[in-house]
Amino acid sequence: MIRHIVVWKLKPEGIAAFDLIEKTLMAQKIPGLLRTEVGRNFTQNRRAVDFALVMDFESREALAAYHKHPAHLKTRAIVDPLAADHWIADYEVTTD
Numbered sequence: 001m002i003r004h005i006v007v008w009k010l011k012p013e014g015i016a017a018f019d020l021i022e023k024t025l026m027a028q029k030i031p032g033l034l035r036t037e038v039g040r041n042f043t044q045n046r047r048a049v050d051f052a053l054v055m056d057f058e059s060r061e062a063l064a065a066y067h068k069h070p071a072h073l074k075t076r077a078i079v080d081p082l083a084a085d086h087w088i089a090d091y092e093v094t095t096d
Helices: 012-016 018-026 060-068 070-082
Strands: 002-010 033-040 051-057 083-092
Touching: 002 012, 002 060, 012 018, 018 033, 018 051, 018 070, 051 060, 060 070, 070 083
Parallel strands: none
Antiparallel strands: 002 051, 002 083, 033 051
């Protein structure tokens, strides 16, 4: 399984539109996507981000397909203009 984590620092208008961002991210239904979680950060310090997205995919191929999927591109069209910056981590998760 592949875990995809994205954290965002939002522009002021993005912070005001967080409910829209969360709804948009949670609505993605893409083949190979197993789980989606969105969380708003409550920590306030100079290194804090505003929110995180955690997604689990069946495989690296499913993650690669997600990046090209029309639902993901539609989501990016909504979220990207509201973001000041973002960071991504992808890694394999082993299950016992």
